[in-house]
Amino acid sequence: MTALKRLLNSTATYALANVINSAIPFFLLPVLTRVLAPAEYGVVTMFTTVVGVLSAFTGLSIHGAVSVRHFDNSTDHPRFVGACLGVLAVSTSLVLLVVWLMAGPLARSTEIPESWLLVAVLVSATQAIVQVRLVIWQVRNEVMRYGLFQILQTTLNLSLSLGLIFLLGLGWEGRVLGITVVGFLFAGLALYGLQRRRLVRWSLDREYVRSVLRFGVPLIPHAVGAMMIAMSDRFIITHLLGIGVTGAYAVGVQMGMVVGLLADAFVKAFGPHLFSELKTRDSTSGLRMVRQCAVVFAGFLVLALGYVAFLPYLYPFIVGEQYSASLPIAQLIGFGNAFMGMYYVVAGFLFFFERTVLLAKLTLAVGLLSVALTYSLVNWVGVIGAAWAYVLVQFMFFMGAWRLAQKVFPLPWRSLFRAQSNPGC
Structure with missing residues (x-):
């Protein structure tokens, strides 16, 4: 029961940090929705969306590699972190070159000025550095440091x-600009903390670089697919319905992400617990x-059903009159995020056994399906179609990952329907 108590304590702390971290933009949302028109909010949404897409290529999931390698006692962890950051520097330079060469067409499709597209590349790199620092705190169960760093970053960002x-x-x-400045500041603090705690050694070990690339490169399709699932709706809505509709839709998505943030808090605590169970598994x-x-x-x-039922009573007071029509979007996104949380749980098995190629294939396939489904539903029923597509895609994503996890590490799910003695917690 000690392990269960530790899991619950970690979950509670992560949940509190995530609630505080999300409460800051949540409570400031009424301010932003009253000073930014839907079209302006749409540009902000597209900028953060582009940063997320670019992170798949700049970050190469190096934080995931650091997380998994933490449980390998034969690894020189500071040298491995140094190799990850070296790979990040090279990948960021290559992505920056590609975006610079394609800035014109990208600017027209996203409605973001060319100069800000280049900034988005650098911001995506700063996020990768911050994620490395956060994941080291996570695997070491330094939950308070993890939460405080997140909360300070969000507070300064919005302030x-x-x-x-x-x-x-400025509009x-x-x-x-706030996102950019704070991104660079906290990436610098993350690097300083890694250096001060001797958690990084600046040498490019060839073996570790190859290991990072073996882990991260197969995850590029996974990350791209994940971006298609999470973000293609913004591009499609902007193309079909205009940047103003994208802004209103983004407000609904942000409100619906409350369920996702709470689920993410639990998964952050459950992940190290799951890896420990898998490492020391018995009969x-x-x-x-x-x-x-x-x-x-x-x-x-x-959690999702309760949130969907409760949301209509508060929604008009939070987002204001010009965004109140996005309530159904927030409810659907909230429900879909329950399946997203389930996916994160079963994906942990694939990460532990380093079967990321399987996950990459699944994510890319579901991502392509997501684009087609979202485009069709938005054309058919309007912006609400994007939210319905999100729910359906998250469910399919979870079921697909569950089937793959069963192939990699079969679990006795039928035992849930058979009377057996409790083996303990």
Whole structure:
């Protein structure tokens, strides 16, 4: 029961950090929706979306490689982190060159100025550095440091953005500039912390570089597919319905992400626990993990249904009149994020056994399906079609990952329907 108590304590701390971290933009959302028109909010949304897409190519999932290698006692971890950051420098330079060469067409398709597209590349790299620092805290169970760093970053990000908007009269540029400045600042703090704690050694070990690339390159299709699932709706809505509709849709998505943030808080605590179970597995581990996962899945669904039922009572007061029509979008996104949380749980098995190629194929396939489904539904029923597509795609994504996890590490799921003695927690 000690392990269960530690898991619950970590989950509670991550949840609190995520709630505080998300509460800051949540409570400032009424301010932003009243000072930024839907078209301006749409530009901000497209900038953050582009940063997310570019991170698939600049970041190469190096934080995931650091997380998995933490459980390998034969690894020189500071040298491995140094190799990850070296790979990041090279990949960022290559992506910067490609975006510079294609800046014109990209600017026309995203409605973001060319200069800001180049900035987006650098911001995506700063996020990768921050993620490396955060994941090291996560695997070491330094939950308070993890949460405090996140909260400080978000607080300064939004405070600076509001200052630039209100004091200097900047519109969407103020919000984007706030994201950029704080991104560079906290990436610098992350690097300083890694150096000060001797968690990085600046040498490019060829073996570790190859290991990072073996882990990260197969995940590029996975990351691209994930971006298609999470972000293609913004591009499609902008293309079919205009940047103003994208802004209103993004407000609904942000409100619906509350469920995703709470699920993510649990998964951050559950991930190290799952890896530990898999590393020390015995004859009772399979049944124990099945029961734990089943409880987690049920909890995600209850959370989503409760949120969907409660949201209409608060929504108009939070987002304001010009964005109130996005309520159904927020409800659907919230429900879809329950399946996203389930996916993260079963994907942990594939990450542990380093079967990322399977996950990459699944994500790319589902991502392509997501684009087609979203485009069709938006054409058919309008912007609400994008939210329905999100729910369907997240469900398919979870089921696909669950089937792959069963092939890699079969679990006795049928035991849930048979009376057996409790092997303990």
